[in-house]
Amino acid sequence: MKTKVILAASVLALFSSPAMLVTAYGDPAEAELSIDGEKIAVTAAAPEGHPFDTLYSGWLYREPETRALEEDSFENPGMFGVEQGAELWSVVEGSAGKSCESCHANPEEDMKGVGASYPKWDADSKRPINIELQIDKCREENMGAEPYKFDAPQQKALTAFIKHQSLGMPVKLDLSEGEMQKWWDQGKEMYYTRTGQLNLSCSNCHEDHSGNMIRADHLSQGQVNGFPTYRLKQSALVSVHNRFRGCIRDTRAEFPKAFSDDLMALETYVTWRGSGLSVETPAVRQ
Amino acid sequence: MTSTLRALIVASGFGAVALAGSAMAQDVKPEAVAFSDSGGIETPVAAQAGSAEAGQKVLTDRKLGNCVACHQVSTLDAPFQGNVGPSLDGVGDRYEPDMLRAIVVNPKKALYDGTIMPGFYTLDVGKHVREDLVGKTILSAQQVEDVVAYLQTLKE
Secondary structure (H helix, E strand, C coil), rough: HHHHHHHHHHHHHHCHHHHHHHHHHHCCCCCEEEEECCCCEEEECCCCCCCCEEEEEEEHHCCCHHHHCCCCCCCCCCCHHHHHHHHHHCCCCCCCCHHHHHHHHHHHHCCCCCCHHCEEEEEEEEEECHHHHHHHHHHHHHHHHCCCCCCCHHHHHHHHHHHCCCCCCEEECCCCCCCCCHHHHHHHHHCCCCCCCCCCHHHHHHHHCCCCCECEEECCCCCCCCCCEEECCEEEEEEEHHHHHHHHHHCECCCCCCCHHHHHHHHHHHHHHHCCCCEEECCCEE | CCHHHHHHHHHHHHHHHHHHHHHHCCCCCHHHCCCCCCCCCCCCCCCCCHHHHHHHHHHHHCCCCCHHHCEEEECCCCCCCCCCCCCCCCCHHHCHHHHHHHHHHHHHHHHHCCCCCCCCCCCCCCCEEEEHHHHCCCCCHHHHHHHHHHHHCCCC
């Protein structure tokens, strides 16, 4: 712990010396990540039609101490959420007297790969749904329980638990199902649309300027493979729609509702932009 | 009360307002700002001359220009300066005041359309602007002139 404090202090010292700023940061770190012996692909070759050649996990843009926290499951504060999710798995709720466990008895096996392949086409609602919405769907249809409120702690914990079962697996969407391609198109349009009084698009920050420092933040490619992520600034797990809304709010724009068509389209497109990166949930970010 | 007296009272009572009003009226409205053929803005947008000292504050204040989020100025004692944009050291040598003004007012016109740098005195903004900011510019005309005055002091 002591070395960490010293490290943090020296990073601060770096920041206060303007001459060092430009040279100290830029490219993503050259580092490898394995968690619990599981190799994590923090770089990947971009899929066809992608504006980048190489994809980088947001992990590579964080300071060494933040990276170290994610490397060690015992130190990763996001693992509390995962453990809460594991406990919620067997909690009976709703009129049907069931828990998640009633239908999925072995989550470690049954949920493997699930978190790597969402958003997925949902034929019933005729739109892509993410893990959060799939959990709500199970609660309403199979358990007779209320859907969670957006960002309820249980929603974040269960999502983190499910995604964690795919730790290390490459993100891969099936865009051939239903109208996924149409939603991808809509998400892409959003990604390049400038919003707010500051007139900024996602691409301005995460495509044109990834690698640069904006204030104290090292701009990454804005990948979603680590969500829900544990943010040190907020001392909590942060959902992907919460993050999207935060970035949109920072452009001084009104932001869309969580799980709205706009944000589901954006999640579909941005998830595709990280194809091949490993699921890192729960990632640790600043 | 005679009409002359009434006129006098009205005149003295509204004098200050009328004066401030006329000073305001001389600020160029964002939609009326004229770019020259070379892309600069020759006429100051505010009625009063800019103050470099006030401009320095606009550069570092997160709620105002927040310019150092993206730019670095070595002589400024502000933490966490960014490098999304070029360093502003020596920018007063590189550009004439009319270009500096145009870059701050609307870099999409002064530099190039795809730049990330926001326009600080333009209504040509993004979609879904936050409700309370609709029709408003990021900086006032006076703050733009203050920033332009400060940028001119940045010489090598």
